[in-house]
Amino acid sequence: MVKINENYQKLQKSYLFSTIAKKVEEYQKKQPEAKIIKMGIGDVTLPIPTVVTEAIKKAAEEMAHKETFRGYGPEQGYDFLREKIMQEDYKKRGIDIQMDEIFVSDGAKCDTANFQELFSEDNIIAITDPVYPVYIDTNVMAGRTGKFLEGKYEKVVYMPLTEKNHFIPQLPKEKVDIIYLCFPNNPTGTVLNKEELKKWVDYAIQNESIILYDAAYEAFIEEENIPHSIYEIEGAKQVAVEFKSFSKTAGFTGIRCAYTVVPKEIKYDLNNMWNRRQSTKFNGTSYIVQRAAEATYSEEGKKQIQKNIAYYKENAKIILNELKKANLQAYGGINSPYIWMKCPNHMKSWDFFDLLLEKANVVGTPGVGFGPSGEGYFRLTAFNTKENTQEAMKRIQEIFK
Amino acid sequence: MVKINENYQKLQKSYLFSTIAKKVEEYQKKQPEAKIIKMGIGDVTLPIPTVVTEAIKKAAEEMAHKETFRGYGPEQGYDFLREKIMQEDYKKRGIDIQMDEIFVSDGAKCDTANFQELFSEDNIIAITDPVYPVYIDTNVMAGRTGKFLEGKYEKVVYMPLTEKNHFIPQLPKEKVDIIYLCFPNNPTGTVLNKEELKKWVDYAIQNESIILYDAAYEAFIEEENIPHSIYEIEGAKQVAVEFKSFSKTAGFTGIRCAYTVVPKEIKYDLNNMWNRRQSTKFNGTSYIVQRAAEATYSEEGKKQIQKNIAYYKENAKIILNELKKANLQAYGGINSPYIWMKCPNHMKSWDFFDLLLEKANVVGTPGVGFGPSGEGYFRLTAFNTKENTQEAMKRIQEIFK
Numbered sequence: 001m002v003k004i005n006e007n008y009q010k011l012q013k014s015y016l017f018s019t020i021a022k023k024v025e026e027y028q029k030k031q032p033e034a035k036i037i038k039m040g041i042g043d044v045t046l047p048i049p050t051v052v053t054e055a056i057k058k059a060a061e062e063m064a065h066k067e068t069f070r071g072y073g074p075e076q077g078y079d080f081l082r083e084k085i086m087q088e089d090y091k092k093r094g095i096d097i098q099m100d101e102i103f104v105s106d107g108a109k110c111d112t113a114n115f116q117e118l119f120s121e122d123n124i125i126a127i128t129d130p131v132y133p134v135y136i137d138t139n140v141m142a143g144r145t146g147k148f149l150e151g152k153y154e155k156v157v158y159m160p161l162t163e164k165n166h167f168i169p170q171l172p173k174e175k176v177d178i179i180y181l182c183f184p185n186n187p188t189g190t191v192l193n194k195e196e197l198k199k200w201v202d203y204a205i206q207n208e209s210i211i212l213y214d215a216a217y218e219a220f221i222e223e224e225n226i227p228h229s230i231y232e233i234e235g236a237k238q239v240a241v242e243f244k245s246f247s248k249t250a251g252f253t254g255i256r257c258a259y260t261v262v263p264k265e266i267k268y269d270l271n272n273m274w275n276r277r278q279s280t281k282f283n284g285t286s287y288i289v290q291r292a293a294e295a296t297y298s299e300e301g302k303k304q305i306q307k308n309i310a311y312y313k314e315n316a317k318i319i320l321n322e323l324k325k326a327n328l329q330a331y332g333g334i335n336s337p338y339i340w341m342k343c344p345n346h347m348k349s350w351d352f353f354d355l356l357l358e359k360a361n362v363v364g365t366p367g368v369g370f371g372p373s374g375e376g377y378f379r380l381t382a383f384n385t386k387e388n389t390q391e392a393m394k395r396i397q398e399i400f401k
Numbered sequence: 402m403v404k405i406n407e408n409y410q411k412l413q414k415s416y417l418f419s420t421i422a423k424k425v426e427e428y429q430k431k432q433p434e435a436k437i438i439k440m441g442i443g444d445v446t447l448p449i450p451t452v453v454t455e456a457i458k459k460a461a462e463e464m465a466h467k468e469t470f471r472g473y474g475p476e477q478g479y480d481f482l483r484e485k486i487m488q489e490d491y492k493k494r495g496i497d498i499q500m501d502e503i504f505v506s507d508g509a510k511c512d513t514a515n516f517q518e519l520f521s522e523d524n525i526i527a528i529t530d531p532v533y534p535v536y537i538d539t540n541v542m543a544g545r546t547g548k549f550l551e552g553k554y555e556k557v558v559y560m561p562l563t564e565k566n567h568f569i570p571q572l573p574k575e576k577v578d579i580i581y582l583c584f585p586n587n588p589t590g591t592v593l594n595k596e597e598l599k600k601w602v603d604y605a606i607q608n609e610s611i612i613l614y615d616a617a618y619e620a621f622i623e624e625e626n627i628p629h630s631i632y633e634i635e636g637a638k639q640v641a642v643e644f645k646s647f648s649k650t651a652g653f654t655g656i657r658c659a660y661t662v663v664p665k666e667i668k669y670d671l672n673n674m675w676n677r678r679q680s681t682k683f684n685g686t687s688y689i690v691q692r693a694a695e696a697t698y699s700e701e702g703k704k705q706i707q708k709n710i711a712y713y714k715e716n717a718k719i720i721l722n723e724l725k726k727a728n729l730q731a732y733g734g735i736n737s738p739y740i741w742m743k744c745p746n747h748m749k750s751w752d753f754f755d756l757l758l759e760k761a762n763v764v765g766t767p768g769v770g771f772g773p774s775g776e777g778y779f780r781l782t783a784f785n786t787k788e789n790t791q792e793a794m795k796r797i798q799e800i801f802k
Contacts, residue, residue, distance in 0.1 A: 001576075001578065001608065001609035001610075002520060002524060002578045002579060002609060002610060002611050002668070002669060003520065003521040003523055003524055003578070004519060004520055004521060004669045004671075004674070005518065005519055005520055005521050005674075006521060008519070008674055008677065011677065043472035043473045044472050045467070045470070045472065046467065046470070047464060047465050047466050047467050047470040048461075048464040048465055048470065049465075050465050053461040053462060053464055053465040054461075056457065056458070056461035056464075056689060057457070057458045057461050057462075060449075060454040060455075060457035060458050060461070061454060061458075063448060063449040063454055063457075063655065063656065064448050064449055064450075064451050064454040065448050066446075066447065066448050069446070069447070069448040069449065069652075069655075070655040071444035071445050071446065071652075071654040071655050072444045072654045072655060073655055106507050106657075106684075106686075106687070107683070107684040109682070109683065109684040110682060110683055110684065113681065113682035113683075114682065117406060117542065118405060118406055118409070119403060119404060119405055119406055120404040120405060120406050120407060122404055123403060123404055134681060134682070137681045138681060138682060141518065141678070141681070175402075177402065177403045177404070178403060207402070208402040208403060209402075209403060210403050251470075251472075253472040253473045253684075254464065254470075254471040254472050254473060254474055254685075254687070254688040255464065255687055255688065255689065256507075256684065256685070256686070256687040267403070268403065268405045270405075273405070273406075273409055276409065276412065277542070280514065280534075280535060280538045280539060280542070281510070281511060281514035281515065281535070281539060282508070282510065282511055282514075283507075283508040283510040283511065283654075283657065284655075284657070285507075285657070286507070286655070286656055286657040286687055286690055287655040287656065288457060288656065288689065288690075289687055289689075289690070
């Protein structure tokens with residue numbers, strides 16, 4: 001008789017986005033004339049640069065002819081793309097990463113979800129709180145978390161990100177084995193500078209831990225001294241795996257391309273293990289998608305992508321500035337498309353959600369949906385239009401003036 | 402200190418295709434004038450139908466405009482594609498499969514590799530021998546197989562496919578929990594008829610087992626009474642998951658699209674579990690790829706795809722017929738692009754490989770590379786050109802005439 005993986009039963013159902021959708025729908029039904037502005041969504045909205053879509057068309061045309069048709073590609077990604085990644089994202093920043101340390105995939109979600117397979121069940125994992133839920137749910141499925149008790153999994157080390165610690169995770173007192181870090185952070189939009197990140201690399205070296213570093217929002221960094229890659233930190237190649245994505249950088253959330261860097265000098269032969277994992281369970285990223293990703297590195301591609309990111313970043317600045325004018329506390333938003341605001345008057349996340357929906361017709365994401373330390377916070381995103389962003393802030397100011 | 406997944410150390414290194422490549426390279430160096438014909442490869446070679454590549458271009462163009470741009474899609478696949486799959490691959494065959502039982506992905510390799518995650522470590526798996534290595538290697542990684550002793554994993558039930566049993570797997574005497582079946586079979590190219598497949602469905606119902614049914618080569622079936630889907634068998638929806646792919650059907654090995662059917666009436670709530678697995682660890686298949694897959698169901702798409710399959714099938718018939726004329730035993734090749742030949746004169750697989758390379762300059766795949774019962778067999782594939790296929794057969798006949 002088949003025995004199922006009982007760990008799935010420890011998963012908490014996430015009602016976050018479905019509850020939001022339901023509340024919005026009900027409100028719209030009651031107030032059909034209300035012009036609701038959605039700022040909860042974490043998805044890009046600007047179109048793909050023409051140089052990229054033209055590359056897709058060219059690759060499609062190649063597929064239509066026997067001479068240029070391509071079947072199975074390398075599971076690790078085509079050299080034409082790995083070479084660009086190596087040059088543009090690493091060598092140009094003075095980081096020595098080799099092509100065979102780069103693994104192209106169809107998404108950072110898959111990679112951050114799958115990487116834990118390389119480790120045994122009895123590792124202690126550490127996550128920030130709030131957190132991108134994929135890190136924790138995939139470890140629940142793998143049996144590493146224990147039961148869910150009083151809002152937390154018993155075996156997981158939660159590292160709070162709050163106003164009090166300036167959203168800087170503190171080194172855990174207990175020994176942890178696998179550390180998930182995402183900076184610029186989802187959901188808070190805050191960053192770690194090089195000195196702070198170095199503490200984690202040193203911790204990992206000292207404790208023989210591994211850092212799984214999610215840099216999906218790296219393209220939004222504008223301040224000095226904020227690392228674009230963890231490999232800017234001395235010693236990181238011994239202990240850190242880095243996940244990067246074309247999703248938020250180049251608007252690829254629907255096109256699907258990402259990559260993971262596993263240095264050869266990292267401990268436990270992880271580069272070979274990941275290579276074996278990918279060769280066995282993955283058949284490579286679509287050729288046409290890899291050609292699209294390659295085109296994002298062209299001069300024209302880079303220019304257009306920078307323009308899109310600048311547009312989102314201007315929205316983020318509008319949100320930050322206007323919230324401040326309304327005497328609301330807000331964080332992130334400088335090196336990130338996400339703004340993490342403190343709910344005023346000690347309101348709880350969901351109460352603030354209801355207030356904003358009803359009084360301003362603005363939708364955001366309750367912070368508590370990302371973890372217990374998110375209670376009392378609220379996430380706004382910069383992916384709407386400039387006009388809607390401005391209008392939303394005007395409405396919020398009217399309430400809190 | 403991080404503990405790695407020790408199961409990875411039980412994996413056997415596969416030298417099959419690298420050894421083949423090395424032998425071919427060395428021979429070509431010694432005999433630079435030799436015109437080597439490669440019939441070992443399991444990858445398609447004919448180009449993608451224009452109606453499909455035009456659909457890719459159209460989807461790319463949509464991505465270039467704000468009004469038609471698409472970000473994250475549903476993890477389960479877009480309805481436009483799931484609807485086509487439901488209608489064309491199931492309803493038209495009289496099989497009642499619903500849209501929410503269909504999960505679109507980027508490859509049957511990923512799906513057949515990942516599905517075992519839903520089950521606990523202590524299930525007994527059964528595989529055919531020879532076998533597509535992904536089924537076994539992914540279970541090794543998950544810790545279900547035990548050690549590798551005398552050519553086999555100790556806890557795995559191997560079901561031989563040999564001349565003696567007409568390549569029909571026999572029901573195991575011991576109880577098994579998870580049964581991997583692939584028909585038309587890779588590597589043997591042989592099939593199961595409805596009566597034979599029904600025995601497996603009945604066994605699974607009786608023993609509360611699950612069948613993971615890989616139908617990636619379904620499009621090559623031409624004989625009556627050979628099921629195109631396991632759901633043609635009564636009761637299968639209670640016990641079987643089905644994997645299908647656009648790879649061999651529509652030449653999508655480089656484009657990447659497949660789907661998995663998990664019926665809602667299957668036991669253990671597997672439909673919900675797979676939905677949760679995919680939502681957590683996967684972010685959907687590229688929108689442009691899904692539009693390409695949709696186009697394969699257009700009238701023009703179907704016509705062109707049938708033409709390509711007919712071309713490969715003609716090659717398969719040439720191989721079968723010509724081998725028979727040379728008094729060589731050969732199987733498969735009728736409902737499959739694979740021909741499984743018996744090495745003559747009790748030769749071993751690798752000895753025959755060397756003979757064929759040196760005397761005929763023809764490359765195939767030694768059967769023993771797919772499992773111990775593959776010893777003494779040899780796989781030839783129908784994916785080369787008709788001209789090369791004919792030439793290769795002529796050369797083989799010269800040796801064995």
